[in-house]
Each structure stands twice: as C-alpha cells, then as structure tokens.
Amino acid sequence: MEKKGLNERQRKILYCIVREYIEQKRPVSSKRVLEVTNLNWSGATVRNDMRKLEYLGYIYQPHTSAGRIPTDKGYRFYLEEMLKLQKDVEKTGTKIDMFHVFPLGDLEKILEGTARILSHMTRGYVVLEKPDPSSLKILRVVITNIFEDYYVLSIITELGLSKIFPFKASEMDIRIKEKDLNRILVGLSLKDAIEMAKETRNDRIFGLVNKLLCESDENFVEAGLDMLLSDETLSMEDVKKFSFFVGKKSNLWDLMTEGEGIVVRIGQEHGHPYLSNFASFLSFYKKENDVIGRILVITSKVTKYDFVYKSIDYMTNRLTEYFTLLSRR
Incomplete structure (x- = not known):
C-alpha cells in the first residue's frame, strides 16, 4: 500500500533508521538496517530505498560513504507512527x-x-x-561446539524467541554446515520448515526442527x-x-x-x-x-x-x- 510516496518496505526501513539513530546517535548504514531488523531483502534493495528516502527528504548523508541521519521530516514520520501505534493500543x-x-x-x-x-x-x-513458536519466522541458525563432539544448535526467531538444541556429533551430520542451514531455513517459520522438509524428503532438517518443537518449553x-x-x-x-x-x-x-x-x-x-x-x-x-x-x-x-x-x-x-x-x- 502506497502512502506519502512510500511503500511498506520503505516505511519499515525509514522507521528503523530513525529509531536506530535515536538509540545509537550514529549515522545508520544499510548493513546496520539489516542487522537490527527481520527484513529479508538484499543490501542492494535497502540501499536503493535509502536513496529514495534521501531524495524525498526523510534522511540525509553527512558525507560520502557515511550512513544516513534523519531530517526533521524523518523525525516527523517517526513521531506520527508512534502516535498512531499509541492510538491503536489504547482501549479504555x-x-x-x-x-x-x-x-x-x-x-x-x-x-x-x-x-x-x-x-x-x-x-x-x-x-x-x-507466542506460538511454530508460527515465528527463523532469523538465524547458529552451531556452537561446546566440548569435543558435543554441540549446541540455536534457532533464533522473530520477537526474540529462540530454541536451543544440544546434540552429539553422532546424532546429526555436522557436515550440514551452519551456512547451509541458514540458506535453507532463514525466512521460514518453524511450521513451514517442517513442511518444506517433508516435501523435499530432507529427513535431517525434518528431524531437527520437529525435535525442537516437540521439546519446546x-x-x-x-x-x-x-x-x-x-x-x-x-x-x-x-x-x-x-x-x-x-x-x-x-x-x-x-x-x-x-x-x-x-x-x-x-x-x-x-x-x-x-x-x-x-x-x-x-x-x-x-x-x-x-x-x-x-x-x-x-x-x-x-x-x-x-x-x-x-x-x-x-x-x-x-x-x-x-x-x-x-x-x-
């Protein structure tokens, strides 16, 4: 949905830039936007949107190669979004x-x-x-070696929820690289990950995610x-x-x-x-x-x-x- 010349993705990026600048007091780069959000877009897409936001006067670049800083117009956008949210959640x-x-x-x-x-x-x-963990999107998968053949696999989902699964090397093929798991799983919900594993007959992925759901707190x-x-x-x-x-x-x-x-x-x-x-x-x-x-x-x-x-x-x-x-x- 278009509003004030911005699509939904650009609005989320602008919201993130203003909030992050207020918190960190430093120009915000496209890399930082991707680090602190669950936006599943490429760096090039974010940079193109940031250029449009700069053209429309919401942000500016203090010097070449620097991140972006909100303008008064950008702060006004952020304030209006905050007030809108406040109005939405006030009930009685x-x-x-x-x-x-x-x-x-x-x-x-x-x-x-x-x-x-x-x-x-x-x-x-x-x-x-x-919140139901099965419906949350996977943001990142991390495998950590804790002792000899023992590992911990962490699946980090949106809203800050995470699932931790300890395993021994013999229980899971550690040739499934961390980067491969991220490539396959990031952006899917745990529920969708199970369906994907079923359809592709990927028993390793199915067993991993299903065990995480079954062993949830x-x-x-x-x-x-x-x-x-x-x-x-x-x-x-x-x-x-x-x-x-x-x-x-x-x-x-x-x-x-x-x-x-x-x-x-x-x-x-x-x-x-x-x-x-x-x-x-x-x-x-x-x-x-x-x-x-x-x-x-x-x-x-x-x-x-x-x-x-x-x-x-x-x-x-x-x-x-x-x-x-x-x-x-």
Missing part, C-alpha cells in the same frame, strides 16, 4: 507512555516479569500464554498462587480446589477461549464448581493486528473489578506495544 482510556516501553532483552524474563507484576497489581493468579508462564492463599475472602478449601483445577493444564486452556476485548466470567459462569468463588479476566495481546497470545487473571470474585479490568487492559496494551515495536526493528 489507559495512558501508555511510549517512551518507557519494556526493555529489549530476554523474552522469557519479560513474560515472567509481566506475569509477576500483573499478579501483584490484581492480587490474583496469572497465566500468560507465550511450557506454552505459558504462571504467577500468583500465593496471592490467592493470602486472600481473606477465600477459604483454604477454595484454594485447594483451585490448585487441583489449575494442576490439570487442559482446564486452563478451556478457560482461555477465543473472544474479543476482555472477557470476564464470575463464579458459576465458569461452569465448574471449583471456580464458583472466583472471577476470571481474559485478554489477548497482539503484534500489529494479529493476536499472538492470551492473558488470564483469576481472582476472588470479591474483587475490585474496575481496577483488575484496567490492570489487565494496561498490561495487554504494553505487551502489544512491545511486540509491535519489536517486529518493526
């Missing part, structure tokens, strides 16, 4: 500070931290679904059972029944059904006697407009509904903001 009037987003880092720690914070905010039990993080234990409106019997209920993971998935916005269930609306004294709040976080995970908060049904509702809405928006910004890098 909750204000989100776009300049204090989650820091980039270990995604697992970010999700665990989010669950803990939300649990303390709501005084409830929190289940946070991780739990699909969600949990926090806050202690909050329910200290809730004076719940009896010890209530908490015991609840612990038994969530101990069966299929029960959690039954509660995390599809829906729109924030879905609230109270007491008997759950359809299970063990939850008759509880309330649940279900929300969906996104990357751009695509739902990539769910957040479930369970409290006593004697709770401050307005505060819990706003809290889960706030954290949902923060995760949506984080993953959307991360996908644009």
Whole structure:
C-alpha cells in the first residue's frame, strides 16, 4: 500500500533508521538496517530505498560513504507512527507512555516479569500464554561446539524467541554446515520448515526442527498462587480446589477461549464448581493486528473489578506495544 510516496518496505526501513539513530546517535548504514531488523531483502534493495528516502527528504548523508541521519521530516514520520501505534493500543482510556516501553532483552524474563507484576497489581493468579513458536519466522541458525563432539544448535526467531538444541556429533551430520542451514531455513517459520522438509524428503532438517518443537518449553508462564492463599475472602478449601483445577493444564486452556476485548466470567459462569468463588479476566495481546497470545487473571470474585479490568487492559496494551515495536526493528 502506497502512502506519502512510500511503500511498506520503505516505511519499515525509514522507521528503523530513525529509531536506530535515536538509540545509537550514529549515522545508520544499510548493513546496520539489516542487522537490527527481520527484513529479508538484499543490501542492494535497502540501499536503493535509502536513496529514495534521501531524495524525498526523510534522511540525509553527512558525507560520502557515511550512513544516513534523519531530517526533521524523518523525525516527523517517526513521531506520527508512534502516535498512531499509541492510538491503536489504547482501549479504555489507559495512558501508555511510549517512551518507557519494556526493555529489549530476554523474552522469557519479560513474560515472567509481566506475569509477576500483573499478579501483584490484581492480587490474583496469572497465566500468560507465550507466542506460538511454530508460527515465528527463523532469523538465524547458529552451531556452537561446546566440548569435543558435543554441540549446541540455536534457532533464533522473530520477537526474540529462540530454541536451543544440544546434540552429539553422532546424532546429526555436522557436515550440514551452519551456512547451509541458514540458506535453507532463514525466512521460514518453524511450521513451514517442517513442511518444506517433508516435501523435499530432507529427513535431517525434518528431524531437527520437529525435535525442537516437540521439546519446546511450557506454552505459558504462571504467577500468583500465593496471592490467592493470602486472600481473606477465600477459604483454604477454595484454594485447594483451585490448585487441583489449575494442576490439570487442559482446564486452563478451556478457560482461555477465543473472544474479543476482555472477557470476564464470575463464579458459576465458569461452569465448574471449583471456580464458583472466583472471577476470571481474559485478554489477548497482539503484534500489529494479529493476536499472538492470551492473558488470564483469576481472582476472588470479591474483587475490585474496575481496577483488575484496567490492570489487565494496561498490561495487554504494553505487551502489544512491545511486540509491535519489536517486529518493526
């Protein structure tokens, strides 16, 4: 889609240049653009687009062979994109500070931290679904020798998720060079990589990726059972029944059904006697407009509904903001 003379690829490149220059305070090269984004285009394509962005006045080159620096017009583009994103993720009037987003880092720690914070905010039990790794694109494959014939293979995917697979040389033909794996797999999702391996009858690739998916960690993080234990409106019997209920993971998935916005269930609306004294709040976080995970908060049904509702809405928006910004890098 064309807008203001720029196509979608050029908009992503410009967004990256401005953001990277703000963070690093150095002219941004085409090589740097490819290093910090998941754009699967050639260096020549990026350089041609940067020349067009310079011609249109969004960036400039301080001297020959240098990278690019945003102009006022480039900063204005970036600001408008930030404001547009802020408007998109605001739901119930909750204000989100776009300049204090989650820091980039270990995604697992970010999700665990989010669950803990939300649990303390709501005084409830929190289940946070991780993005489905099978749908994420592979950005890079790295093979590292750690000891004699023992290796670690790492598959890095978009949104910061990675899969690590230790193996012995005898378990996989190490003649499959790292560069060959990158040539074959980069740009595919894990799911697409399996389909490709099936179609081409590449048993090595199929076995590798399938094992990574089968050995993936739990699909969600949990926090806050202690909050329910200290809730004076719940009896010890209530908490015991609840612990038994969530101990069966299929029960959690039954509660995390599809829906729109924030879905609230109270007491008997759950359809299970063990939850008759509880309330649940279900929300969906996104990357751009695509739902990539769910957040479930369970409290006593004697709770401050307005505060819990706003809290889960706030954290949902923060995760949506984080993953959307991360996908644009």
